[in-house]
Amino acid sequence: ASASSSSSPAVKTAEAGVVVPATMKAWAYDDYGDASVLRLDEAVAVPAVGEDQVLVRVAAAALNPVDSKRRAGKFKASDSPLPTVPGYDVAGVVVKIGSKVKSLKEGDEVYGNINEKALEGPKQSGSLAEYTAVEEKLLALKPKNLDFAQAAGLPLAIETAHEGLERAGFSAGKSILVLGGAGGVGSLAIQLAKHVFGASKVAATASTPKLEFLKNLGADVAIDYTKDNFDEQPEKYDVVFDAVGQGEKAVKVVKEGGSVVVLTGAVTPPGFRFVVTSDGSVLEKLNPYLESGKVKPLVDPKGPFAFSQVVEAFSYLETGRATGKVVISPI
Numbered sequence: 001a002s003a004s005s006s007s008s009p010a011v012k013t014a015e016a017g018v019v020v021p022a023t024m025k026a027w028a029y030d031d032y033g034d035a036s037v038l039r040l041d042e043a044v045a046v047p048a049v050g051e052d053q054v055l056v057r058v059a060a061a062a063l064n065p066v067d068s069k070r071r072a073g074k075f076k077a078s079d080s081p082l083p084t085v086p087g088y089d090v091a092g093v094v095v096k097i098g099s100k101v102k103s104l105k106e107g108d109e110v111y112g113n114i115n116e117k118a119l120e121g122p123k124q125s126g127s128l129a130e131y132t133a134v135e136e137k138l139l140a141l142k143p144k145n146l147d148f149a150q151a152a153g154l155p156l157a158i159e160t161a162h163e164g165l166e167r168a169g170f171s172a173g174k175s176i177l178v179l180g181g182a183g184g185v186g187s188l189a190i191q192l193a194k195h196v197f198g199a200s201k202v203a204a205t206a207s208t209p210k211l212e213f214l215k216n217l218g219a220d221v222a223i224d225y226t227k228d229n230f231d232e233q234p235e236k237y238d239v240v241f242d243a244v245g246q247g248e249k250a251v252k253v254v255k256e257g258g259s260v261v262v263l264t265g266a267v268t269p270p271g272f273r274f275v276v277t278s279d280g281s282v283l284e285k286l287n288p289y290l291e292s293g294k295v296k297p298l299v300d301p302k303g304p305f306a307f308s309q310v311v312e313a314f315s316y317l318e319t320g321r322a323t324g325k326v327v328i329s330p331i
C-alpha cells in the first residue's frame with residue numbers, strides 16, 4: 001500500500017518528502033455508548049508528533065473488544081478526553097519522525113499497538129484514522145511477508161497472548177488449556193504456546209464449527225464447549241489461559257502449583273488477571289516466527305472491512321463470534 005491514497009491529500013514532493021495535511025478522515029465519538037455513537041469525520045486534526053513519536057500514515061487497523069468496552073464508558077475514569085478517535089492496532093508507513101526518534105525513518109513500514117497501557121490514558125486520537133502518532137518504542141518493522149491487513153491484526157492480541165504466557169510462567173514441556181481458542185487472543189495463544197514456547201500439550205475450547213480451526217493452529221485437543229464442559233473432564237493442566245471470562249471454572253482444572261491467567265471477568269485464586277502492555281520489542285522478538293510462517297496472522301474472513309464499514313465491523317466483533325481478528329483495510 002502506498003503511503004498515501006486517493007482519499008489522502010498527502011503528496012510526495014521532491015524537496016520536502018511527504019507533505020502531511022492538517023486534517024484527515026477519522027472515525028470518532030463525542031459521547032460514550034454503543035456503536036451508533038460512531039461517526040466518520042472528514043476533517044479531524046492530524047495529531048501532532050511528539051519528540052519520541054512518529055506519524056504513521058495508516059494503511060490498516062484492527063478492532064479489539066477493549067475499543068467497545070472503552071466506548072461503552074467502562075474505563076471513563078482513566079480515559080483521555082472526549083471526543084475519541086478509537087483504535088489500538090495499526091499498520092502503516094512512517095511519514096514524519098520526532099526529534100528524538102532513534103531508529104525509525106520516513107518510509108518504514110511498521111505495526112504496533114499505539115497505547116502503552118490499554119486502560120490508562122489511551123490516546124485521544126487512535127488508529128481508526130488516516131494518520132496516528134505513536135511512540136517509536138511501541139512499534140516494530142512490519143514483517144515483509146505480511147500485508148498491512150494481516151499485520152494490523154496482530155499487535156494487541158499477540159502482545160496479550162505473549163504477556164499472559166510469560167506471566168503464567170509457561171515454558172517448554174508444559175501443558176495448557178486455552179479457553180476461547182478461536183478468538184483474536186486465543187488463536188495466537190495456541191500458536192505461541194505450541195510453536196514458540198514448546199508446549200507438550202495444547203487444549204482449547206470453541207464451538208463445533210471451529211474445532212478444525214483450533215487443530216490447524218496447533219491445538220492437540222479441541223473441546224466443543226457446546227457439547228462438553230471442560231471443567232467436568234479429569235484432565236488437569238500446568239496453565240489455563242482464560243480469554244472468555246471463565247476464571248472460576250478454570251481454577252478447577254489447573255494442576256497443583258500451576259497458573260490460571262484471566263483476561264476478563266472475575267478472578268478466583270490462584271487465578272490472576274493483568275492488562276496488556278504495548279511493547280515494540282515483543283513484536284520484534286516474535287517477527288522471526290511470523291516471517292517463517294511458524295505463527296500466522298488470522299484475519300476473520302468476513303473482513304477486511306472497508307474504512308466506511310467500521311460500524312458494521314464493530315457490530316460483528318460485538319457478537320462475540322469473530323474468528324481471529326476483525327480488520328479495517330484499506331484506510
Ligand SMILES: NC(=O)C1=CN([C@@H]2O[C@H](COP(=O)(O)OP(=O)(O)OC[C@H]3O[C@@H](n4cnc5c(N)ncnc54)[C@H](OP(=O)(O)O)[C@@H]3O)[C@@H](O)[C@H]2O)C=CC1
Pocket residue numbers: 064065066118156157160179180181182183184185186205206207208210225243244262263264274275276317320321322323324
Ligand atoms: N486483560 C487484557 O489485557 C486483555 C483482555 N482481553 C479480553 O479478552 C477477551 C477476548 O478477547 P479477544 O480474543 O480479542 O475476543 P474475540 O472477540 O476475538 O473473541 C471471539 C471468540 O470468542 C469465542 N468464544 C466466545 N464464547 C466462548 C466460550 N464460552 N468458550 C469458548 N470460546 C468462546 C468465540 O468462539 P465461538 O464462536 O466458537 O464461541 C469467538 O471466536 C475479551 O473479553 C477482551 O476484552 C483482550 C485483550 C487484552
Ligand SMILES: CC[C@H]1OC(C)=C(O)C1=O
Pocket residue numbers: 065066069118119263264274275276
Ligand atoms: C480488564 C481487562 C480489559 O483490558 C483489555 C485490554 C480488555 O480487553 C479488557 O477487558
